[in-house]
Amino acid sequence: MPKSKALLGAAFLMATSAVGPGFLTQTTVFTQQLTTSFGFIILLSVIIDLCVQFNIWQIITVSGKRAQDLANELFPGLGYLLAFLIVTGGLAFNIGNVAGAGLGIEALTGVPVETGAIISAAIAIGIFLFKEAGKAMDVFAKVLGLVMIGLILYVAFTSHPPLAAALNHTIIPEKFDAAATLTLVGGTVGGYISFAGAHRLLDSGFRGTESLPEVNRSAATGILITSLIRYLLFLATLGVVINSTNINPDNPTASVFELASGLIGKQIFGLVIWCAAITSVVGAAYTSISFLRSFHPAIEKHHTYFTIAFILISTLVFLIVGKPVKVLIFVGMLNGFALPIALAILLVASRKSRLMGNYEHSVLLQAAGWLMVLIMTGLATQIF
Helix, strand or coil: CCHHHHHHHHHHHHHHHHCCHHHHHHHHHHHHHHHHHHHHHHHHHHHHHHHHHHHHHHHHHHHCCCHHHHHHHHCCCHHHHHHHHHHHHHHHHHHHHHHHHHHHHHHHHCCCHHHHHHHHHHHHHHHHHCCCHHHHHHHHHHHHHHHHHHHHHHHHHHHCCCHHHHHHHHHCCCCCCHHHHHHHHHHHHCCCHHHHHHHHHHHCCCCCHHHHHHHHHHHHHHHHHHHHHHHHHHHHHHHHHHHCCCCCCCCHHHHHHHHHHCHHHHHHHHHHHHHHHHHHHHHHHHHHHHCCHHHCHHHHHCHHHHHHHHHHHHHHHHHHHCCCHHHHHHHHHHHHHHHHHHHHHHHHHCCCHHHHCCCCCCHHHHHHHHHHHHHHHHHHHHHC
């Protein structure tokens, strides 16, 4: 695969992993609460996300080791703790992603959610059955990512948001909400999400300091794609919030799409949430298993089957338990702790010559990274 395609594939894998059903609802709810000032929260979160993602992607690709291996070499057993946090979070969120995919198919076709979830799981599994599964995953993420951008752009256009006020308050906000900012950061680079693209780059052969310019470009592209989708969804929601008070609190995103675009809005919502959910199913499964592959030769050799099993387990739990609200609340706590722990481990590892060779990690990125660790730890301690 040409390098440019692999870099773009990693960026879209990270971005579409972040844009799941929770991402859509979260953006809609915060826009209702903060109206035009939510644009500033998005802008601020972009800066924080870039600091986190540049640190993680640079350290992993320069070392040539997956995050759990770096952690175990830094301190024996630390990689197993990190893998537990990431895989547990990835599995629980994947239950929600499978549910979201089922809801999308229900909105599009009227078939039951459970049937839609099974169909979606089968499609996700099909991606990993390709001989060149990595390439298929990259193409899948790029195509559906572009579909989401196009559909949300259409809804943003039809909702007629107050663009001047939105742009003005993106720079100079009238309101600010720290919890909203940190929630966006956790939803964009928390848990397994930021590692999705970094581990994908390793599998595509990017490693060492010579790859840094390309890695940085891919990392920035992933964050900007995610932020573009969020900002467009913010504008779409804003137009409806300003002009209507009839948003359904039980399904706010679907309500926004229908109010903005009429009957076709429900179909668009169904397709958008399905694209968001199915790409997140693929990203969560791939990344979670990548945290286990180096622990045993059998997992490395048969990682495709482990990935398929991961998707099947997620689907079965959804079919048995139903809507995984309690599970998602629990895993939200895990992800709240996972980001600062993972980032702190990698920042410490970046200073060890036995792990990084002669590479000297940017002092500015180090400082920004430790600041993020402190902020996210403080929030996790307060909330949980």
